[in-house]
Amino acid sequence: MGRAPCCDKTKVKRGPWSPEEDAKLRDYIEKYGNGGNWISLPLKAGLRRCGKSCRLRWLNYLRPNIKHGDFSEEEDRIIFSLFAAVGSRWSIIAAHLPGRTDNDIKNYWNxxxxxxxxxxxxxxxxxxxxxxxxxxxxxNSHDVKRPITPSATIAPFSYNPYVENSTTSLISNINGFEADDQQIFPFFNPNYPHDFSLEDMSSNNNNNISGTSGFLLNHSMCDHYSNHTNFSSDVNGKRSEIMMKQEEMMMIDHHIDQMTKGYNGDFTQGYYNNDINGHGDLKQMISGTGTNSNINMGGSGSGSASSSSFISNLAENKTSSSLLKHKCLPYFYS
DNA sequence: AAAAAGAGCAACCGCGGCATC
DNA sequence: AGATGCCGCGGTTGCTCTTTT
Structure with missing residues (x-):
């Protein structure tokens, strides 16, 4: 048996709202709120409308501070950035654009x-x-792949984030998205496209970073990060919580994946923060229980000796469960 | 000037998640 | 534990306005 309809469609008005209906709805909500129940609201407000229709009209058009009209370039950039991070989750994107509704953004995107x-x-x-x-x-389609659901709903290592190769790491999943073509691609921040340029990656000559794990990237990408002196202050400061959260999920997944393959040594992901990169035990960094012996520079980073203590301090001083709150940028290398 | 095609957008629909009974 | 009801979301529809032919 299907769900009962929310209202009798033969008894409610449909289609565009008249100014009178708008006024009734606005007046009622401004006086009484929606009372936590949209279904009963139309009757109380004297409207011959379905409760869902009232809700939609209020949220998308009548409520205060709704912004209509053209989107700014800054808003475009935010939408691109978030779309890359979370896909067509319009409500999440709308949450980052004050005054814009999910419906507005969806229409604008389409x-x-x-x-x-x-x-x-x-x-x-x-x-x-x-x-x-x-x-x-x-x-092959107009669609964008939806992001991989965080590991709360998908087993952490149920996707294969990389294909090991003797010289390069090819990825089938980056930034939470499935890629149709396996290709190397960095974390993406459209606010700073130059920082992630594939051209830059290929033009850089890197031989100073090597490691034992292989998630992605090619060496030149790592070098690109390491040589970008303003990277931390400029780019990390602009990265959204959502992007950071997704990166964190990937880091955790990757770590678990490594452990299932029997790797028990120094954790081989790198973190870049204020020109520092190093290796460490991700679990301990996240839990804040890291010590200098557990979190160290590893043998191949481009930082200095002081980096080691900086990173461990980072772990010890952290106040939340999110490593990325500290604006660290994860990178992965082969 | 009129018809057709295209674009924009408000509104609808149905499903999933969650709370409550 | 299952049924029910509501909310919120994303996909889709269809109306209106604009542009093109």
Whole structure:
């Protein structure tokens, strides 16, 4: 048996709202709120509308501080960034854009931004936000792959984040997205497209970072991070909580994956913060129980001796359960 | 000027999640 | 533990306005 309809559709008005209906709804909610029950609201407010329709009208149009009209370039960048991180979860994206509704953003994406991406990807390999977002698009459809659900709902190592190879690590999953073509791709921040340029990656000459684990990336990418002196203050400061959370999930998953393969040594992910990179035990860093002996520079980073203590301090001083609250940038290398 | 096509967007629909009984 | 009801979300529809032919 299916769900009972929320209202009798033959007895409620449908279609566009009249100014009178808007006024009734606005007046009622401003006086009494929705009372925690949208279904009974129309009757109390004297409206011949379905409760769901009232809710939608209020949330998308009538409530205070709703912003209508053109989106700014800054808003575009935020949308690109968040879309890359969370996919078509419009409510999450809307939460980062004060005054914008999920419906607005969804419509804007479908009518404008998606086209912008398509045209950018076909016309150039520029560093524009749109161009940088294209690796997440499935060329065979209009859709973007949804992000991998965090490990709360998917077994942490149920996806294979990398394919080991003697010289390069190919990835099938980066930044929480499935990639149609396995390719090396860095964490993505459209606010700073230059920091993640594939061209830069390939033009850099790196031989000073090597490690024992292989998630991604090629060496030049690591070097690119390490040599970017303003990286921490500029880029990390702009990374959204959502992006950081996803990165953290990937780090944890990767760590678990490593352990299932029997790796028990120094944890071989690197963290970059204020020109520091190092190796450490991720679990201990997250739990804040790390010590200098557990979190150390490893043998191949480009930092200095002081980096080791800095990283352990980072772990010891942390106040929340999220490593990334400290604005560390994870990277993975082979 | 009129018809057709395209674009934009408000509103609807149905499903999943959650709370309550 | 299962049924029920509501909320919130994302996908889709269809109306209106604009542009093109």
């Amino acid at each position: 009518t404008k931004l998606r086209k912008k991406i398509m045209s950018s990807s076909s016309s150039s390999s520029s560093h524009s936000s749109a161009a940088m977002a294209t690796p997440f698009l499935n060329p």
